[in-house]
Amino acid sequence: MNMYVPIQGFISSFRLLDIVDILLVAFVLYKLYYLICNTRAVALIKGLLVLGAVTVVSKVLDLHVINWLLQQGMTVILVALPVVFQPELRRALEQIGRGRFLRSGQGINTEELNRLVEEIAAVTESLSKTRTGALLVFEREVGLNDYIDTGIFIDGTVSRELLGNIFIPNTPLHDGAVIIRENKIMAAACLLPLTSDRSLSTELGTRHRAAIGISEMADAVVVVVSEETGAISYTYGGHIYRHLEVKSLQKILLNFLRPAPQGWTNIFKWRPAK
Numbered sequence: 001m002n003m004y005v006p007i008q009g010f011i012s013s014f015r016l017l018d019i020v021d022i023l024l025v026a027f028v029l030y031k032l033y034y035l036i037c038n039t040r041a042v043a044l045i046k047g048l049l050v051l052g053a054v055t056v057v058s059k060v061l062d063l064h065v066i067n068w069l070l071q072q073g074m075t076v077i078l079v080a081l082p083v084v085f086q087p088e089l090r091r092a093l094e095q096i097g098r099g100r101f102l103r104s105g106q107g108i109n110t111e112e113l114n115r116l117v118e119e120i121a122a123v124t125e126s127l128s129k130t131r132t133g134a135l136l137v138f139e140r141e142v143g144l145n146d147y148i149d150t151g152i153f154i155d156g157t158v159s160r161e162l163l164g165n166i167f168i169p170n171t172p173l174h175d176g177a178v179i180i181r182e183n184k185i186m187a188a189a190c191l192l193p194l195t196s197d198r199s200l201s202t203e204l205g206t207r208h209r210a211a212i213g214i215s216e217m218a219d220a221v222v223v224v225v226s227e228e229t230g231a232i233s234y235t236y237g238g239h240i241y242r243h244l245e246v247k248s249l250q251k252i253l254l255n256f257l258r259p260a261p262q263g264w265t266n267i268f269k270w271r272p273a274k
């Protein structure tokens, strides 16, 4: 039998639409990768891959009992997934619903971004020196209107003076978080969800737990200044990165908030901020 016949058959039946089909699947997989990278879901996927590999090996070796147990376990895991990963699923659906899944552009230009980051660096440095507690949430693709609604609406351009004023202790706006959208302070004194992660250091109180909590629910990047130590930290994807220098914070913010390249041609060149 000629072994090239199936390949020839495959090539001759290949249509232009199949290329479109493959490109679409590649695009959706790429976007899904962006949604889950730097989240808890990565560890889960690794776990599922290991379980899948063990299931295949047990099937090949005819280990009936182990194979049966693994298959039953898989069913339970698949049913439990939507419950455990409700925040991630909600985030994914929100992005699709807001049309962001297909959008690569953001509303802030490089000049505005540089100014924003300068202002944030200046105010963070001064808050850190005076040991004034602060919580700054930078909205990215996932909308934070639910949390903006819990605070006091401001809608003012970001400046070191305005932010410095907001966080003066014992004033009405200092308690809670400031939420920033592009280069606007949308609201202050916002209430954020606390993380339920029990493995966190006991040094971290509610301010830091709120910063981690919101970063689990959305793709926001959050800057925290500790009232107790003046230490600067940021959170993203449910992780906290502590004791930052102002210079590193500037680089991190530039990276996270930089405008994405515009247009379809650049969509595959774009990389999620790490």
Ligand SMILES: Nc1ncnc2c1ncn2[C@@H]1O[C@H](COP(=O)(O)OP(=O)(O)OP(=O)(O)O)[C@@H](O)[C@H]1O
Pocket: 133, 134, 135, 174, 175, 176, 177, 190, 191, 192, 193, 194, 203, 204, 205, 206, 207, 208, 209, 210, 225, 226, 227, 228, 229
């Ligand atoms: N759910 C929340 N959402 C927004 N802000 C919160 C929330 N819970 C607490 N905060 C802020 O954190 C402050 C309390 O900080 P706390 O001392 O418990 O935290 P911490 O992580 O130890 O921070 P610090 O190092 O600054 O003391 C509150 O006054 C309030 O401003």
